[in-house]
Amino acid sequence: MVRPELDQSYSNNGRRGVPKCCSYKRTTVIICSINIVVALYVFQNLYTSLYSYSYQHSRTAVTYTPDQIKKMEESMRIRKQSEPRKLIEIVKNIKQKLDRREDMVELPQPLKQKLSNEIIELLRGLNSGANTTLQHEAVERWRRQKLKEAKRVTRGKASNSSILPAEAGMLAKALEFNWAELSNDIGLWIPVNVINNVHDDKPEGEDDFDDILAGRRLPPECNAELHTDYGGHAVKWGLTHHKESAYECCQACLNQAKNARPDEMKCNIWVYCPAEEGCHSPDIYQHKLEECWLKYAEEPKVTFKDTYSENYRRNHPNAPMVVPWVSGVISS
Structure with a gap:
């Protein structure tokens, strides 16, 4: 007998064929189309939400009148002016010093x-x-x-x-x-010269202390000597007798000697402290800037000159290397 004709759904080698309506190409196209539609839908929702938020925000934004803006600016200016700028600057300087102190060896x-x-x-x-x-x-x-x-x-x-x-x-x-x-x-202190370009009309050979000492030029009768301390009996106690310059201190000595009563000692030595950190003396007191001592001695003698000796500084640890005082013996 002759076998019936094979079904069309089988190929010649006996395997079932894939229907043309469900091919891989059509399936891929369908899936990609669905993904594109979903992506467009998501983008549309995001755009709509952003637009609505921006629109609502613009509607709820507060608007200020020129008068209100002016008051706010004035308030900001007053608040800025009331800041403790000096205190802030002091704190900043202290912080810088502490930072340097931490790095100090x-x-x-x-x-x-x-x-x-x-x-x-x-x-x-x-x-x-x-x-x-x-x-x-x-x-x-x-x-x-x-x-x-x-x-x-x-x-x-x-x-x-x-x-x-x-x-x-x-x-x-x-x-x-x-x-x-x-x-x-180590106690090193040397006064700083302040050099001014001015016409120099002083006589030749006369010492000029204007570059070192503040104030007016000292008159010749003051006989000023830097880094020098003279001893003597105190006519004016320097702890309570301050002058702004060596000139005023010398002038105070001249005035006291001129106006002294017959039973009073007349000043013939003046000693002035020009150092901002104060001046050393071998007594119990802390001598400060602008102290002006008026003294008297029949035969003025120098107590310290130029630098303190090594032995003296060993016995007086607070003594600097250079004598900070400036003094003079009044010419008779």
Whole structure:
């Protein structure tokens, strides 16, 4: 018998064929179309929500009148003016000082004493007529040389140096970044010259203290001497007798001597403190800026001159290296 004809749904090799209505191509197109429709729907909802929010926000925004704006600006100006600017500036300066203090290197006391002795010998080696400018320059040259030497020691390139390798790093940092604090610790204080470009009409050979001392030019009879302290009997107690300049202090001495009664001591020595941080004296008092001492002595004698000795500063730890007082003996 002849077998019936195979069903059309089978191929020649016996496997069922895929109907043309459910092909992979059509399925992919349908799925992509659905995804596009869903994406468009989501974008439409997002755009609608953003537009409605922006519209509602613009409707609820507060508008101010020019008078209200003016009052707000005035309020802001008053609040800004009422800020404690001076206090803020003081706090900022204190914070900067504390930050610098944290970075400051504390040198051992023997090393500080050694540096102090070197500077004393350096200043003593200068000419007796060297002014404060020359003193500053000499100390600055010493600082640079010492800093260079300390850095060479830290790099191991200075075997014959007097600086110990263990102290070289600290010393280099102190000399380079904390020189002001180190100078204060070792008692170094040299007045700063204030140089004014003015016509110089003073007689030749006359000492000029205008670059150092504030106030009017001292008259010749004052015989002013920098870094000098004279002893004598107190005619005017300097703790309660302050003057704004050395000129006024000397003038006070001249006036007292001129107007003194026959039974009173007449001032012939004046001693003035021009240092902002105060002046040292071997007594129990704290001597401050602008103290003016009027004294009398039959034979005036210098108590301190130029620098305090090493032995004296050893017995008086608060004494600076340089004598801060300025004084003079009145010409008779």
